[in-house]
Each structure stands twice: as C-alpha cells, then as structure tokens.
Amino acid sequence: MPRLGSGISLVAREPEMERVRAAVRAAMTGSAAALLVAGDAGVGKTRITEETTTLAADAGMLVLTGRCLDVGENGLPYLAIAEALGGLREGEDADLLADPALAGLLPGSESVPEIEPDRFVPAPPSAAGTRRREQDVGQLRLFEAVYRLLVELAERHGLLLVLEDLHWADGATRSMVSFLLTRLRGRRLLVVATYRTDDLHRRHPFRPLLAELLRLPVVERMDLAPFASADARDFVAKLAEERVSEEVIREVAERSEGNAFFAEELLAAYDDCEEGMPATLVDVLFARTERLSEPTQRVVRVASVAGRRVRHTVLAAVAELPEEQLEQALREAVQHHVLVSEGETYTFRHALLTEAVYNDLLPGERVRLHAGYARVLADAELGRGRAAALAHHSLESHDLPTALAAYIRAAEDADRSNAPAVTLTNLESALKLWDAVDESQRPADVTELDLLTRASWAAGTSGEPERAMAYARSAVDLASERDDPELAAKAMRRLAQALFLVDGKEAEGIEVLHRAWRLVEHRPPSITRAWVQAIYARGLRIDDRPDEAREHAAQAVEAARAVGAGGAEADALTTLALLEEGVGHLSHSKELLTQAMQRAVEVEAITVELRARFSLAVASYEAGMFDDALHTLDAGVTRAESTGMLWSDYGFELWFLQVIARYYSGDWDGSELAADPARRRVSGSFAARLAVGGALVTIGRGRFAEAERLVKELRSDWHLDLQIALYTGAVAAELACWRGRPEEAARWVSEALGWAQRAGGQWRMAGIKLAAFGVAAHADLAHRPANRKDPEAVAAAVAEGEKLATHAHEVAERGIPRSGTLGPEGKAWLARVDAELSRLRGENDPALWQAAVEAFGYGAVYEQAVCRRRRAEALLGADRRDEAAEELHKADEVAGKLGAKPLSDALRALARRARIPLDGMLAARDTVDPLTPREKSVLTLVASGRTNREVGEELFISEKTVSVHLSRVMAKLGATRRAEAVAIAYDRDLL
Numbered sequence: 001m002p003r004l005g006s007g008i009s010l011v012a013r014e015p016e017m018e019r020v021r022a023a024v025r026a027a028m029t030g031s032a033a034a035l036l037v038a039g040d041a042g043v044g045k046t047r048i049t050e051e052t053t054t055l056a057a058d059a060g061m062l063v064l065t066g067r068c069l070d071v072g073e074n075g076l077p078y079l080a081i082a083e084a085l086g087g088l089r090e091g092e093d094a095d096l097l098a099d100p101a102l103a104g105l106l107p108g109s110e111s112v113p114e115i116e117p118d119r120f121v122p123a124p125p126s127a128a129g130t131r132r133r134e135q136d137v138g139q140l141r142l143f144e145a146v147y148r149l150l151v152e153l154a155e156r157h158g159l160l161l162v163l164e165d166l167h168w169a170d171g172a173t174r175s176m177v178s179f180l181l182t183r184l185r186g187r188r189l190l191v192v193a194t195y196r197t198d199d200l201h202r203r204h205p206f207r208p209l210l211a212e213l214l215r216l217p218v219v220e221r222m223d224l225a226p227f228a229s230a231d232a233r234d235f236v237a238k239l240a241e242e243r244v245s246e247e248v249i250r251e252v253a254e255r256s257e258g259n260a261f262f263a264e265e266l267l268a269a270y271d272d273c274e275e276g277m278p279a280t281l282v283d284v285l286f287a288r289t290e291r292l293s294e295p296t297q298r299v300v301r302v303a304s305v306a307g308r309r310v311r312h313t314v315l316a317a318v319a320e321l322p323e324e325q326l327e328q329a330l331r332e333a334v335q336h337h338v339l340v341s342e343g344e345t346y347t348f349r350h351a352l353l354t355e356a357v358y359n360d361l362l363p364g365e366r367v368r369l370h371a372g373y374a375r376v377l378a379d380a381e382l383g384r385g386r387a388a389a390l391a392h393h394s395l396e397s398h399d400l401p402t403a404l405a406a407y408i409r410a411a412e413d414a415d416r417s418n419a420p421a422v423t424l425t426n427l428e429s430a431l432k433l434w435d436a437v438d439e440s441q442r443p444a445d446v447t448e449l450d451l452l453t454r455a456s457w458a459a460g461t462s463g464e465p466e467r468a469m470a471y472a473r474s475a476v477d478l479a480s481e482r483d484d485p486e487l488a489a490k491a492m493r494r495l496a497q498a499l500f501l502v503d504g505k506e507a508e509g510i511e512v513l514h515r516a517w518r519l520v521e522h523r524p525p526s527i528t529r530a531w532v533q534a535i536y537a538r539g540l541r542i543d544d545r546p547d548e549a550r551e552h553a554a555q556a557v558e559a560a561r562a563v564g565a566g567g568a569e570a571d572a573l574t575t576l577a578l579l580e581e582g583v584g585h586l587s588h589s590k591e592l593l594t595q596a597m598q599r600a601v602e603v604e605a606i607t608v609e610l611r612a613r614f615s616l617a618v619a620s621y622e623a624g625m626f627d628d629a630l631h632t633l634d635a636g637v638t639r640a641e642s643t644g645m646l647w648s649d650y651g652f653e654l655w656f657l658q659v660i661a662r663y664y665s666g667d668w669d670g671s672e673l674a675a676d677p678a679r680r681r682v683s684g685s686f687a688a689r690l691a692v693g694g695a696l697v698t699i700g701r702g703r704f705a706e707a708e709r710l711v712k713e714l715r716s717d718w719h720l721d722l723q724i725a726l727y728t729g730a731v732a733a734e735l736a737c738w739r740g741r742p743e744e745a746a747r748w749v750s751e752a753l754g755w756a757q758r759a760g761g762q763w764r765m766a767g768i769k770l771a772a773f774g775v776a777a778h779a780d781l782a783h784r785p786a787n788r789k790d791p792e793a794v795a796a797a798v799a800e801g802e803k804l805a806t807h808a809h810e811v812a813e814r815g816i817p818r819s820g821t822l823g824p825e826g827k828a829w830l831a832r833v834d835a836e837l838s839r840l841r842g843e844n845d846p847a848l849w850q851a852a853v854e855a856f857g858y859g860a861v862y863e864q865a866v867c868r869r870r871r872a873e874a875l876l877g878a879d880r881r882d883e884a885a886e887e888l889h890k891a892d893e894v895a896g897k898l899g900a901k902p903l904s905d906a907l908r909a910l911a912r913r914a915r916i917p918l919d920g921m922l923a924a925r926d927t928v929d930p931l932t933p934r935e936k937s938v939l940t941l942v943a944s945g946r947t948n949r950e951v952g953e954e955l956f957i958s959e960k961t962v963s964v965h966l967s968r969v970m971a972k973l974g975a976t977r978r979a980e981a982v983a984i985a986y987d988r989d990l991l
Helices: 014-028 045-058 079-086 094-098 125-156 171-181 206-213 229-240 246-256 260-272 281-290 294-306 312-319 323-335 351-359 363-379 386-396 400-416 420-434 448-461 465-480 485-500 506-520 527-542 546-563 566-582 586-603 606-622 626-642 649-665 668-675 684-700 704-720 722-738 742-758 766-782 791-814 824-840 846-858 861-877 881-898 901-914 933-943 948-955 959-973 978-987
Strands: 033-039 062-067 159-164 189-196 219-223 309-311 339-342 345-348
Touching: 014 033, 014 045, 014 159, 014 189, 014 219, 033 045, 033 206, 045 062, 045 159, 045 189, 062 079, 062 125, 079 125, 079 159, 079 171, 094 125, 125 159, 125 171, 125 189, 171 189, 171 206, 171 420, 229 246, 229 260, 246 260, 281 294, 281 351, 294 309, 294 312, 294 323, 294 345, 294 351, 294 363, 309 312, 312 323, 312 345, 312 363, 323 339, 323 345, 345 351, 363 386, 386 400, 386 420, 400 420, 420 448, 448 465, 448 485, 465 485, 465 684, 485 506, 485 527, 506 527, 527 546, 527 566, 546 566, 566 586, 566 606, 586 606, 606 626, 606 649, 626 649, 649 668, 649 684, 649 861, 668 684, 684 704, 684 722, 684 901, 704 722, 722 742, 722 766, 742 766, 742 791, 766 791, 766 824, 791 824, 824 846, 824 861, 846 861, 861 881, 861 901, 881 901, 933 948, 933 959, 933 978, 948 959, 959 978
Parallel strands: 033 189, 033 219, 062 159, 159 189
Antiparallel strands: 309 345, 339 345
C-alpha cells in the first residue's frame, strides 16, 4: 500500500514554510496574524496546517483546531469554533469555559430552550423588540466571549487557531471569523484558515468575506500552487518508495498535474489494480473504495450520505449492522485511508472522496439512506444544528412535511443563535416547501403570512433590501386575500418600509402607504393604525408634501401615545423633527430627535432608534460640525453592531456616513478601517456604497490600480442606487485626473450626471461636486501641452467646462438641501467650481482659490489642501512666491499627515519647478523614476516631435525597438497615446 503524503518529508514547500515559520515567530513575540491558506482540493493545504501545528507546538503554543462541514447555509452555526474550543474541556484551561455566554456554543452543553409555539405569531412591537434585542445582544456577547477566551489563551501560552475548510463555513461562523480577525492586535495569536479556491464560484457566499478579510493588515493569503513537474515527480517517487517503475512514477506525476491528493490516489489505485490506470480521478476514487469488502463499501456509502463527517452512533443506527460487523468494516475503511477516526466521529479523508461515493449511489438507495438519517434525527433530541440536518435529510428523502417543520425549527434555532443570514436561508427553504405540503400536514402554529413577514424582516435586517422588498410584496398579496383591513394595512406598511430601502422605489412606497392609510383611516385606534399613520407621514415628507406630512405625524404621535405604541410615536417624532429641520428650525429639530431617540430606547424599538440617531448625525454633518457628527455616528454604529442591526437600513446609513465623515475630517485611517467591513458582504447596493466610500481613501493615498478595478466593478451596480452612480462618478473622475487622464474624467462626470438626469435626480447636491471634477478635467484638457496649439480643442474644453459650472449653480439654486439652505459642504464645492472655471479660462484667479480654501475650512482638511495646491499655482503665475510657498507648506503638512501620496507628489513637483524648498530644503524627488534611461531618451525625442524612425536613427536602434520602448512607457504612465505619455511625463516632472 502506498504511503500517505503526510508520512513523507515535505516536498517543494520551503517558501511557504518560511512564511509559516515567520508567522509563528511573530505570533510568539506578540504580533498577531492570520494566514489564509488557499488552493485547489488536494493541493496540500492540510499538510501545511499539520506542519504549522507541529511548529507551533514545538514553540510552546497551544493549538486548537476546528473544521467546517459541507451542510450548506442552513445549519450548524459556529461549528468550527465550537469544535476548536471543545478541546479545552479536559485541559488546564477548562476554567476559561465558565463564561455563561459560551454555554450554548460548546459541544455537549445543554441545548437551547424550546421556542414558544407562537414564535412566529406577530407580537406587539415592545415584545418583539425585546426578543430581537435579547437575540442580538446574545450574539455580541458570544463573539466577545470567544474573543476574550482566545486572548486569555494567547496570553497564557501563545495560541494557534486552525480553521479548516472555511469555504464551507455557515453565515454565523463567517461573521464570527470576521469579528475575531478585525481585532487581532498585539496578541500572541496566529490564526491559520484553509479554503478551496476551486469551490469558490462567482456567487459563493465566502467570496465577499474573503475579499474583505484580505484588506486587513494582519491577514495574509498564501496560495498553494500545484507542484511543478520536477517537484511532482519527486513527490510521487517518495510516495512510491521504489515499489513501482520510473515509467509509472512519471505517468502518475503527469496525470496528477501537481495535485498531491490526485497523485496519492492515482498511485494507490495503480498499485492495487492490475487492469491499469483509471481514466479519470473519479475512477481512481472508486478504485480505492471498490477494493474494500462489500460490508465495508456499504458502510462507506451510508457514511457518504451524512456528509464528510458522521458520528458513530448515528452511522450505526442508519447502517443497521451488528456492532461487531460494523466495527470490522470501519476498521478496514480506516486502515485503507478512506475514513479517518476522530474521537466519536468518522471523517472521509477528502471531500472529493465523499462526493464521488455519494454521487455513485442509485437514486432509490440515496432516498432510502436519507430517510434513515431523518428517522434517527427525528427520534433524537434536536440539539444545536440537528434541526437543519433533519430538514436536509427529510427533503432529500422526499418527506416534505417533516422537512418543512424542520426548516422552521432550524430558522428558530438560528434566530436564537443570532445568525440572521442563516435564519433567512431556512425561512426561504420553508417557503419553497409550503405549497408542496398539504394544509393538514403543515405546522399548526405558523402561517405562510408569518413566514413571509419574518423573511422580509430577516432580509432587511441582514442587509438584503431587494429580497426584503420581494417577500413583503408576497405578504401583501397574501394578506389582501383575507377579510382583515388591519392585517392588510400592516403588510402594506412593511412593504412600504422595504421599498424605501431600495433606490427608485420611493414613489411606489408612497402609493402603497396611501392604500394602507385608506384601509385604517376610519377604524378605531390601534397599534397597527398608529404605525401606518406614522410611516404614512414619513412617505408624505419624502413626496415633498410637508404640510400634510406634519399634520399626519402630529396625529400619529397622539394616536400612538393613546394606544401605547411607543415605536410608532418615536418614528412620528423623528419625521416631525426632519420637517422642522427642513424649514431651518434646527434647535427644535434636535430636541424632537432627542425625544424620539429616548422614546425608542424606552420601548426597545431599535430600528426607530437608529433612524433618530442617523438624523441627528446628518444634521451635524451637514452643518459642518464633524466632531458632533462623529460622536453620534460612533455611538450609533456601536449600538447597531451590538444589536445585530448593522446591516439594517439605518444601521448601514450610520455606518456609511461614518466612513464619509471620517474621510472629510481627516481621519483617513479611521475611514479606511470603517469601510473595511468585518462582516459578510451582503446586498449589492449596500456593498457597493460601502466600497465606493472606501475608495475615497484608496485614491487619496495613491493606490490607483486597486481603485481602478473597483470603479470598473461598481459601474455595473449603478442601477441599484443613484448614490452609487453619483459617488462612483466622482471618485472615478478624481482618479482619472490624478492619473493624467482628463478625457476619461470628463466622461465619468458626463455619464454620472446623465444617469442622474434619467433617474430624476439631476438636482441632487452631489451634482455640485461632480461638476467641480468635470470643470477641473476640462481645465486640464485645455492646458495640456498637446492641446495648447489647437485653439479648437481649447475652445471645446472651455465650452464643456462652462456648461458644467452652470449646472452646478443650477443645482445650488434648484436642489433641496436637507436643512432648506445650502450647507458648508455644498458652498465649498461651489467655490471650487468657480475657481476651476477661472483656471479653465486661463485666468486662474488666486482670489477665487482663496475663497475655495476658506470655504473648505469648515473641516474638510484634504479638500482644503487640494485647493491650496491650486492657489499656489495661481500665486506663482502672479509672481507672488512668498504666498505660494506658504500655501505649499500648509498643503504639504496635511498631505504628509494623511499619507496623501498623489497630492504630496504634486506639491513637491510644483515646489521643484518653482525652486521653493519644502521641509527646510529643496524638495527632492519623492518617488522612484519609473522610466529607464533609454525609455526617457526615447520619450524626450518623441516630445521634441520626432517620429519613431527618426528616434531610432538618432539612438542607433531599430524602429521596432523604439515602438517597444514607447509601449512600455505608456503602460508605466497609464497613457494610451504618445502625446498623452509626453504630457503625463511633463506633469510628473519626469522630463
């Protein structure tokens, strides 16, 4: 029998192991890190973790290992974490498990209590709020408890936490992993996680989390590539131990294509099969299992239906074999490396083997075995995760009534575990089965309307507004069939709230509210009526009908107080506050918002509380009061996170505004950290907005390649939310300007403004900022060296820039600012429009740039520094060197503090040209010249007007070689034409 790869010395992984050794050393000295080991199935990830475990143990570190199972998104929340921590029960660190927050997580603990039969029956808002708050707080406590435990273990011993097969992690586990990895700071802790790259299809739920984790400074990815040809041959030769010919070794090495597992399986099959090599890997896998005895093959087939891992007791119950015969079969399977014994469970040595065996089952056999597992699970006490497994096996065995009840129970389990994404997945599965199950066999205490309403709420609070809207629509359709106006109005109210989450659906939401209000307008006071009127007032405000909105909001406050609907009262107070703000009564507005927030806290109406907090934050932000805004935002985000509502509508709005406010106030590290979500990426619109908010710092710090990839990806998301289009247009235009591509910047601005006009948002305040970048782009075009001798090109650029400046002033006049008047930010961008227009026309008036500098003085430190750079240019043009030097120094100080590399480079290039010293000396080149001496010689001659042939003749090289040099120059400078490359080189002071 050939040896396992783990039984031979490590082959061809020295570079990877050097990184592992460095990570272990760093962890032992207090520099926590996470290493994500990526690769195709069978490439050697497990071997790397085994070697890492050995290194860590030799260094005195405690090692904890947990594995994720392939059971889909529906069940087993936190399984890998629970398995890892379960190893502490018998050790010296068992005292750390006493935290009550860990009780429901660890294997063998008491299962969570049964849920009341009316779990999905609509409850009064106060009761529902209490329940949600308990669940959300429970999740935070669990995360914090696990984090504290890991920190304590790291302090005691140094800790290696290994999480295998993270691509199979459920949503709850992914959330916990994100929570933990974002808090790795200064600990003697190393996290090593493995995942399969070949399993990550485009919509795989792990992909968004992976992208977010890799942006963390403590997280490093290590990609395991297949062996090279020589290494593959070496690997196979060591496996074979000279038992096979050189020809066989070469053949196996070639057929395996560098995959260690494939090589092991191919060699094992060849070694035991006299008929020759199987044609495919599946044949190899079958060759390994088919050489087992028939009873053993039967046990392996039974085990495959459970997934990669199965408990001995469950397998024994389903296999229905005498104990002695079962043990003999399992011993044979373990000896032949088909199964691995791990305590009370058996695990397939590789997931591909599980899949191959399972896929080879006959349809009837598969159904029968799933039914066996369902029967065993149904007879057992359903602890954590068992309901999801029962649902899966019942569905696969066509027992739809049991599957339906189990999915509902699994949703309840996930809800208690504070895993909203898993809750939603299970509810969706239950809804799919609802019509397929006879009414007499459905759970008596749950209705389809309950499931739809709950699914809409779960989708909305976990960051899936589009799905929340879809489920709410279905709930309205179903409720409308009942002869119950209040039930229908309640469903319509939920639909309107969901519609308000999706850009472009406000008008429909308002129409739905009209219908809902007509249903309850003349009915007796009730909680439902108060809520409908409160949300109706919100809709009227959105519809720009302030007088009617004020009337209904005031009535809703009184009606809500009369029936004890505290949440509706707080929501209506918030709407009244916003109406007061719209007419300039800012002090009264703040008082009302404070009242609303306090009332929402009293009745635990968390979504209303977050709306009030967001409204307070926006008021401060738009008044230019960044300190007050950030204080409110930070508290609001913390509140949303602690209650599990960070991905809800106003939880996210607080989060997004926190990213923006930190950027403008000059806290770029804080903005970048906030924009790097330590949670799963969810709805396309939410994810896109967060990404574009984070792009502000990405561009400001000069990570242009990363930013360019991002804006191209975001272009496909414009239809989701107009804000995405407006923000993307602005950041893309800024990026193009920094890269010396003004035509591209102008195109982005034009496209974004055109999109806004088609969407009916041409008077959005963001249009002023867009116009400023557009005018700047046309000014760059007008003053480009290649265009200076082309009056028509200059005139065209001036004309287009003037149109954009006119549009900016029209937005300022016709737009409707939140407070009724243009705020400091709008005024500052309008001042920059005027200054850029002056530059475009060739005037470049220092006074207009001074006005822009002063306008951004409300707190937007980076934008003010950008304007100082332009004012320095204007002052130099007016021969006012001392003033220019002062502006350069002030701007350079800000650029240095922010790490704004492009701005710093531009300032120093300007200082060099003007012979103005920065930092007490003549500014030296701050970047490495990207051009080789030969490339610079070629570009210099091109700049003088030479053709490729003339350049070649002068430099004694061929015309083709000149072309190659120019291609490299254009690639380095991001240019598409010779003339553009020359212009960029001059602008960057490279010529």
